[in-house]
Amino acid sequence: MTQRQTRLLFLALGFLMLGVTAFIALTALEDNLVYFKSPTDIAESSSMPVGKIRIGGLVAEDSLTKIGLENRFVVTDLQNRINVSFEGVLPDLFREGQGVVAEGQFKTADIFVADTVLAKHDENYMPREVADALKETGVWQGNTSSGSQE
Amino acid sequence: MIAETGHFAMILAFCVALIQSTLPLYGAHRNRQDFLLIAAPAAKLQFLLLLWAFAVLTVKFVQSDFSLWLVTANSHADKPFIYRLTGVWGNHEGSMLLWILMLAAYGAGIAQFGKSMPDALKARVLSVQGMIGVAFLAFSLFTSNPFARLISPPFEGNGLNPILQDPALAVHPPLLYAGYVGFSLAFSFSVAALMSGKVSPDWAKWVRPWTLLAWLSLTLGIAVGSFWAYYELGWGGFWFWDPVENASFMPWLAGTALLHSALVTARRNTLHSWTMLLAILTFGLCIAGTFLVRSGVLTSVHAFATDPTRGVFILMILGILVGGALLLFAMRSAGLSSADKNVPFQPVSREGALILNNVFLASATATVFLGTIYPLIIDAFGLGKISVGAPYYNAVFVPLITPLLMLMPIGPLSGWGHSEVSPVLKKLAMAFVLAVLGGLTVLIMSAGHQGGAALGVGLSLWLMLGAVADLGKKIRFNNVPLARLPKNIIKLPLQQWGSVLAHGGLGVMILGIVGTTAWRSEVVQAVVPGAVMKISGYEVTFNGEATVSGENYSAERGEFSVRRGGVEVALLKPEKRFYTVERQSTTEAAILKNLAGHLYIVIADETISDGMASRVVRIWYHPLVAFIWIGGLIMALGGVAGLTRREVKSYSSDSV
Numbered sequence: 148m149t150q151r152q153t154r155l156l157f158l159a160l161g162f163l164m165l166g167v168t169a170f171i172a173l174t175a176l177e178d179n180l181v182y183f184k185s186p187t188d189i190a191e192s193s194s195m196p197v198g199k200i201r202i203g204g205l206v207a208e209d210s211l212t213k214i215g216l217e218n219r220f221v222v223t224d225l226q227n228r229i230n231v232s233f234e235g236v237l238p239d240l241f242r243e244g245q246g247v248v249a250e251g252q253f254k255t256a257d258i259f260v261a262d263t264v265l266a267k268h269d270e271n272y273m274p275r276e277v278a279d280a281l282k283e284t285g286v287w288q289g290n291t292s293s294g295s296q297e
Numbered sequence: 298m299i300a301e302t303g304h305f306a307m308i309l310a311f312c313v314a315l316i317q318s319t320l321p322l323y324g325a326h327r328n329r330q331d332f333l334l335i336a337a338p339a340a341k342l343q344f345l346l347l348l349w350a351f352a353v354l355t356v357k358f359v360q361s362d363f364s365l366w367l368v369t370a371n372s373h374a375d376k377p378f379i380y381r382l383t384g385v386w387g388n389h390e391g392s393m394l395l396w397i398l399m400l401a402a403y404g405a406g407i408a409q410f411g412k413s414m415p416d417a418l419k420a421r422v423l424s425v426q427g428m429i430g431v432a433f434l435a436f437s438l439f440t441s442n443p444f445a446r447l448i449s450p451p452f453e454g455n456g457l458n459p460i461l462q463d464p465a466l467a468v469h470p471p472l473l474y475a476g477y478v479g480f481s482l483a484f485s486f487s488v489a490a491l492m493s494g495k496v497s498p499d500w501a502k503w504v505r506p507w508t509l510l511a512w513l514s515l516t517l518g519i520a521v522g523s524f525w526a527y528y529e530l531g532w533g534g535f536w537f538w539d540p541v542e543n544a545s546f547m548p549w550l551a552g553t554a555l556l557h558s559a560l561v562t563a564r565r566n567t568l569h570s571w572t573m574l575l576a577i578l579t580f581g582l583c584i585a586g587t588f589l590v591r592s593g594v595l596t597s598v599h600a601f602a603t604d605p606t607r608g609v610f611i612l613m614i615l616g617i618l619v620g621g622a623l624l625l626f627a628m629r630s631a632g633l634s635s636a637d638k639n640v641p642f643q644p645v646s647r648e649g650a651l652i653l654n655n656v657f658l659a660s661a662t663a664t665v666f667l668g669t670i671y672p673l674i675i676d677a678f679g680l681g682k683i684s685v686g687a688p689y690y691n692a693v694f695v696p697l698i699t700p701l702l703m704l705m706p707i708g709p710l711s712g713w714g715h716s717e718v719s720p721v722l723k724k725l726a727m728a729f730v731l732a733v734l735g736g737l738t739v740l741i742m743s744a745g746h747q748g749g750a751a752l753g754v755g756l757s758l759w760l761m762l763g764a765v766a767d768l769g770k771k772i773r774f775n776n777v778p779l780a781r782l783p784k785n786i787i788k789l790p791l792q793q794w795g796s797v798l799a800h801g802g803l804g805v806m807i808l809g810i811v812g813t814t815a816w817r818s819e820v821v822q823a824v825v826p827g828a829v830m831k832i833s834g835y836e837v838t839f840n841g842e843a844t845v846s847g848e849n850y851s852a853e854r855g856e857f858s859v860r861r862g863g864v865e866v867a868l869l870k871p872e873k874r875f876y877t878v879e880r881q882s883t884t885e886a887a888i889l890k891n892l893a894g895h896l897y898i899v900i901a902d903e904t905i906s907d908g909m910a911s912r913v914v915r916i917w918y919h920p921l922v923a924f925i926w927i928g929g930l931i932m933a934l935g936g937v938a939g940l941t942r943r944e945v946k947s948y949s950s951d952s953v
Contacts, residue, residue, distance in 0.1 A: 164656050168660040172668075175692035178689075178692070180684075182682065182683050213903075215907075216913060234821075236901040239882045
């Protein structure tokens with residue numbers, strides 16, 4: 148093969164791969180994006196969110212109850228509240244009064260059924276979405292930083 | 298006082314790096330030997346100064362000197378010795394110092410072992426290495442000084458995050474950084490070649506061993522990190538497609554591509570531009586990973602909690618170093634005087650296969666990159682907050698990686714320059730038939746329900762048997778009598794094992810991934826003592842629990858008898874620990890380990906079930922899961938074997 152043909156082959160192959168990759172990636176993104184909503188976002192939207200979303204805020208004080216395997220707690224941005232139900236084992240750093248992100252969906256308008264609950268390794272850490280959501284409601288004054296532990 | 302000498306050594310190292318990054322460059326440009334020869338001693342001096350700084354910090358941690366802010370924030374006198382030691386890199390500032398120390402170590406390595414390199418190239422490489430040093434030393438000194446003092450030292454420190462008090466996490470960061478930072482040399486080599494405007498045929502041969510060293514460290518680092526997450530986080534998962542994991546995975550994918558394209562460049566004296574671009578991008582991804590992990594822009598399950606100014610600083614480093622290198626690449630790469638021209642190229646050849654490898658790996662890297670930064674882009678445009686989770690990655694990764702895996706055994710068996718198709722197919726016929734049979738067996742046994750697992754088992758067998766075929770060709774299995782074979786195996790040069798082990802190891806790893814993904818089973822139950830749970834042929838009895846205390850924690854310890862076929866095979870004692878100093882709890886899984894699978898037990902909170910106080914217990918059975926890390930280890934061994942390649946010996950025989 149001549150140099151020219153080789154170049155053309157590479158180019159064609161490159162563009163083909165680029166196209167295929169972009170197609171696969173964008174289709175997959177479309178189907179698998181998970182939006183983050185704060186309790187206030189939920190309260191202000193006219194309809195109940197459909198499908199998988201993430202919610203976050205602080206775990207309300209004294210809101211955690213356990214019955215069998217089910218954990219129930221309230222996530223709040225100190226303006227609005229969401230009742231969350233999670234069946235399974237809460238992460239070690241889950242604590243009342245601390246930031247949390249939960250992924251799942253609304254089963255009815257007033258109960259969010261989480262299939263994943265994320266709390267941070269660093270106990271001072273505030274998940275970024277949560278910090279921003281709290282800033283929006285004017286509750287949170289600090290910056291997002293704190294400490295420096297992995 | 299001694300801490301100040303550490304700080305002072307860092308400042309001196311910064312000054313040395315400034316000299317290292319300028320004068321030799323001028324010397325190389327003007328062909329002035331006196332300036333040019335400064336590079337090597339400067340690189341060694343920079344390394345020694347940083348070694349001193351690091352040693353000082355280590356001593357301070359071991360002594361628990363709480364007049365240092367960093368020690369107070371991350372250590373505690375009651376901590377076991379080993380974790381006072383590893384606490385040095387269990388935090389942002391200390392780990393950054395380790396990062397920089399390794400950067401300087403690679404530079405000193407080139408200075409020491411790069412004897413056969415032309416002086417000008419060596420000076421330029423060390424100069425670029427010096428520039429990276431300047432950037433990160435400035436970052437450390439100005440935003441993350443590990444030697445900051447406290448005016449009134451407390452009597453006791455805050456302790457180290459308990460989940461980091463673990464042997465695997467002691468070795469995970471050094472390995473990971475050795476990988477990240479190692480790719481800086483490939484970057485420096487590329488920039489040096491672009492600066493000089495010419496690239497010699499030996500260029501790739503000099504780059505490759507360092508890239509290989511970086512790659513094998515990163516492979517081990519990721520494997521250890523994944524193993525740690527598996528047993529320590531108590532979720533029993535080995536990979537979460539978390540942004541921080543992606544931060545290490547992207548350089549790995551790009552570095553793997555680089556390793557293969559450098560092979561083509563070294564052997565066929567072609568693809569120089571692409572190899573250089575890959576080298577620049579790979580190190581760029583390493584810095585981008587550092588940015589993602591340390592800037593706090595992403596919500597991740599594991600990351601350094603952070604400070605936005607640091608993020609901006611790293612982003613500036615990324616922009617200047619990688620942006621500058623790419624600009625240089627755009628201006629110079631077309632005019633590189635090399636033997637790139639007129640190399641005949643046949644698509645059906647070893648290099649053809651390696652180019653396909655690069656196409657797929659580059660695409661895979663791009664998709665991971667897209668998924669990782671997409672939430673940032675959407676957020677930056679104010680379009681809402683989103684996250685991209687595992688389903689995205691599974692959806693893009695499987696179709697991109699499957700063809701790559703199918704091609705993998707074919708590459709090493711085809712010849713350079715030009716290859717006939719039929720002899721390659723003949724050598725792989727047996728492997729192909731067995732892999733298809735293996736896949737079909739899974740498909741039939743699952744009554745057609747486990748298509749993904751069937752594909753995975755087939756691919757895994759294909760890779761492992763393909764590696765055997767590769768070995769068979771190398772020991773000339775078909776051409777010598779059986780009695781000669783053991784001798785041939787023993788006499789096979791170590792370097793020849795490189796591709797056999799690396800490719801076969803990936804097959805082993807895939808077997809583990811498929812096993813635990815397709816056939817994992819789980820039981821979650823609230824139990825009282827005496828309760829019996831059944832899982833995957835095991836009978837697990839909860840005997841009860843007790844409070845125990847360890848060196849720096851107290852724990853609830855559950856006791857479980859494990860029976861199989863009525864015979865007791867193990868007594869497992871998972872714990873829920875509470876670390877008194879840090880006021881944090883951790884979950885310590887108890888795992889019954891077999892090659893066939895892991896029985897994994899954790900105890901969680903207390904709860905009320907049927908009106909009785911009970912304990913929530915979670916049990917998994919992870920079939921074949923150990924093969925994930927065994928496979929990773931085999932792959933890294935392949936990297937070690939590859940390092941023994943003879944051409945390499947003259948200039949980096951001591952690099953392992």
